[in-house]
Amino acid sequence: MDVHLSTATGRWLIFTTVLGSSMALLDSTVVNVALPRVGIDLHARLGALQWITNAYTVTLAGLILLGGSLGDRYGRRKVFVIGVVWFALGSLLCGLAPNAVVLIFARPLQGIGGALLMPGSLAIIQASFHPDDRSKAVGLWSGFGGIGTAVGPFLGGWLVDGPGWRWVFLINLPLAVLCVPVAIRRVPETKDPEHHGRFDVSGATLGALALALLAYSLIAKSWWAGALSVAGAVSFVYVEKRRRDPMLPMSIFSSRQFSAVNVVTLCVYAALGGFLFLGVLQLQVVVGYSPLKAGAALLPTTVLLLLFSARSGKLADRIGPRIPLTVGPLLCAVGLLLMLRVDRLASYLTDVLPALVILGVGLVTLVAPLTATVLSSVETANAGLASGVNNAAARAAGLIAVAALPFLTGMGPTVYRSATEFDRSFDKAMPLCASIMVVGSLVAYVAVRRPSPAEAPP
The missing domain is CATH 1.20.5 (Single alpha-helices involved in coiled-coils or other helix-helix interfaces)
Known part of the structure; x- marks a missing residue:
C-alpha cells in the first residue's frame, strides 16, 4: 500500500497504532511509580516488586516474535486488535488482584496481549505508508511511543495519589474501548502473502x-x-x-546493519529500563517526593520527545543513522551520571532537571533513527518479524536490567523502605547504566552504516 501521511487514512493509522502500542509501552513504566504503594498495601518484598515488573516483561519479550510472525501471516490489523482486547482483559484482572501473588500471575496475561499488539502496530505503518512518508511516520510512532513510556511515571503518580494504584491497570480499559472500533473501521488490513498458517x-x-x-x-x-x-x-x-x-529465521541476522542496531537496542533499553525502575523509587524513597511529584519530575523528557522525535527521524534520513546512534547513547550516559547528584537534599532545578533534560535530548536523538534503521535493513514483507525482534531485544534488555541491578548493587528485600540503603545502591547502579549506554554508542560507531542505494530494500 502507498498511504500518505497527509491523508485521513494516514492520520487514522498513526492515531490507532500509537494508541494501541502506547498501552503496552505505558504499562512498562506506569507501574514503576506505583510499586512502593503496591508493596506496602500488599505487604510485598523487593523480589515481589521485581516480579510484578518482570512477569509482564518475560511474556512480552518472549512472545513478541510470535506476535510479529502471526501478524505477517494472518493479518496485522487482525492480530493487533486481538492483542488490544487481550491486553485489556489482563489489565482488568491486575486491577482486581487481591494480593501480590494474583497480581504477579495476572501480569503475564497483559504481556501476551502486548506481544500481539506491539509488533503489529509498527508493521502496519511500515507496510501501509508510501516510502516518502515512511520515515516520518515511524518517527511519529517512535516519538509518541516514547511519550507513552515517559509519561507513564507522571500518569502513575497521579493515579496512585488519586483513585489508587489499581487504576494504573484499569486505565487501559477505556483506551482499548476507543482503539478497537477505530482500528476495525479505519486501518486497512495487510499481510505477507508468502507466509502460510503454521507457526x-x-x-x-x-x-x-x-x-x-x-x-x-x-x-x-x-x-x-x-x-x-x-x-x-x-x-x-x-x-x-x-x-x-x-518463528525467528536466523537468516534475518545476515544483515550486519540489522544485527548491529539490535545490539545497540539491547544496550540502550537495558540502561533505560534500569533507570526507569530505580529512578522513580529514588525520587520517592530518598528525595521524599509523592508518587505524583515523582512522576511529574520526568515530564521534561516527555516534552522533548513530543517536540522533536519526528524531526530526528527526518534528520537521520539526511545524515544517516550512525551519528545519531553514536551521539544519542553518549548524551543519555551523561544524563544518567548526573542523576548521582540526586540525593536527600537534591534540588529539582539544579540537580534533577539537568539530568533529565540531557537524558531526554539523548533519547530524542536516538529513538526514531533506531526504529527506522531496524525496519529499513530488512524487506518490507518481514516488517512484522523485524519489529518483533527489535521489540523483543528492548523488552529483554529491560527485563535483565530490572532483575540484575538489585543483585549487582546488593539491594536487600526491604531496601526500598530505607532511604540511606536505597541511595547507596542507586549510586552504584547509575554508573553501570551509563557504562552500558557507552557500549551501545561504541557498537553504533563501529558497525552502523548508511545503506547504499543498492543495499537498501525496496
Missing part, C-alpha cells in the same frame, strides 16, 4: 522459558536457573535453525 509454538515456548529462568536466576540468585536459562537459549537457537518455518 512456531516450540520456539516461542523455549524463548519465553529462557527469559523467565534468566530473570529468576538473577532475582533469586539461583545458579541452576541460570544454567537452565542458557540451555533454553541454546535449544531455542537449535530449534529455530532446524525448523522449516521458524
